[in-house]
Amino acid sequence: MSTPFLSVRDLRVHFSTEDGVVKAVDGLDFDLEQGKTLGIVGESGSGKSVTNLAILGLHHKDSTAIGGEILLDGQELLTATERELERLRGNKMAMIFQDALASLSPYHTIGRQIGETYRKHTGASKKEARARSIEMLTKVGIPQPDLRVDDYPHQFSGGMRQRAMIAMSLVCNPTLLIADEPTTALDVTVQAQIMDLLKDLQQEFGTSIIFITHDLGVIADIATTSS
Amino acid sequence: MFRFLLRRIAGGAVILLIISAIVFVLFYAAPRDPARLACGKVCTPETLALVKQNLGIADPLPVQYWHWFEGLFVGRDYATFGNCPAPCLGYSFRNSEPVLGTILDRFPTTVSLSLGSAVVFVIFGVGSGMLAAVKQGKALDKIASSASLIGSSLQIYIVGVFAIYLFTDQLGWLDRPSYTPFTENPGAWFSGLLLPWLVLSVIFTANYTRMTRSQLVETLSEDYVRTARAKGLAARTVFFRFAWRGAMGPIVTIFGLDLGVLFGGAIITEKTFNLHGIGELSVKAVSTSDLPMLLGVVLVAATAILVFNVIVDAVYALIDPRVRLA
Ligand SMILES: Nc1ncnc2c1ncn2[C@@H]1O[C@H](COP(=O)(O)OP(=O)(O)O)[C@@H](O)[C@H]1O
């Protein structure tokens, strides 16, 4: 067996709140191999989101105690500096959130939001980033991408927003993609389309995916391993 | 944009009309008779009637209002003062000066006072609010929050008198408050207004600190801010491009409304520092039952608020693409 691409060991995430310590995650282990999909199922409030925010290092440092070990491609994430994490986020590891409307900035065009990730990590010019945004929108199946690139999120439908979110997360070809209930807010037919899209993109780029859901039917559809 | 402006101007005109009518009615509902005041100590019924005639208040109320309204567009002819060209706001009951001239005379003082203190309170208020939000829960946040609580509970007339005593009389650091037109002597304009600016800013600074902090605390926990971090953007970029952008709208709104109110006269500050602006003028108009002057200052104040309202709406639409001007 090869060394796993992502390995999480004895992960503990504790929040200190006014009512005391909340042990959201307490001793979690899992591995994920390159190009595979890991499904995480669990009822709501079971710590799925908390776990994956910990991988990206998005918890507030002051109120969160994180213990254990997260190794991504040989690099220890929990001891990484904010600088190092910034270089990884959006670039090597990316995340899709459940509520695409709330998760996209209402103040910036779709094209800008996709492009700024690309510019940040590749140093591309505005023009190159725009071309790349259109290319990504095409890949995720947005019609008339050269026009829609200048739209704001509120001008997109729910399914299109999630597609745009996927385009944004994959713009730098990350090796790890975390999808946190990406289809929960969508209706059933759109759900199926988004699932197909993720599968296609995974085939194309060889991305490892952590797929979070509370719906067992969805997990059977996509996961190669479930836990 | 054009339709938006047109609609708002029309709406504003209607509001001004209603406000002026209300002031008219309220003025005559008050028990004081301006003719009596102007008539002096020895007042025969004949002179009283003449004074009424001269002041233009002998006619029934609707006729008077109509004359006043007409004067705005076509001017008025007075038996005593002669012609008053449009836009005519009439003559002061108190000193027989044209109302418009007096207001235009006073307005630069009020505008200078408002804009100068706005610069101070926006820089310090928004700045310390940002720091407090970034350092949430830390010592700096607690200091800023306590300071703003104290600041917003202060009273201008107390702080003002104390500040004059300390900084002008005792320490001699700041000039005695006075107004010199900017065009006459910018240096004197600045040094004469510095103390009023600072004192008027105290309460505003405190309020803007708290408002900026609470807005930012809210936007910093928005999902789209988390997304921006998840994309690998630097903390500074996330703060200014996303969180601040979201917090700006409400702050700009309050700022516009505050400026509108300030342009109508900072009554207490002007009184405290003996500055002759619109605020001081309006107090005098009320205390001397000077109807034309009162109508004039009320219209200026209301217009300022209406104009800033339109500006705020336009700026909000620029900040937030979800808002459309209608
Ligand atoms: N920042 C936080 N502070 C305190 N408690 C939190 C915080 N974030 C999440 N939690 C708690 O941790 C638990 C797990 O949350 P989460 O991972 O979002 O659940 P889910 O499995 O539905 O994604 C919940 O009980 C939640 O209330």
Ligand SMILES: [Mg+2]
């Ligand atoms: Mg969740």
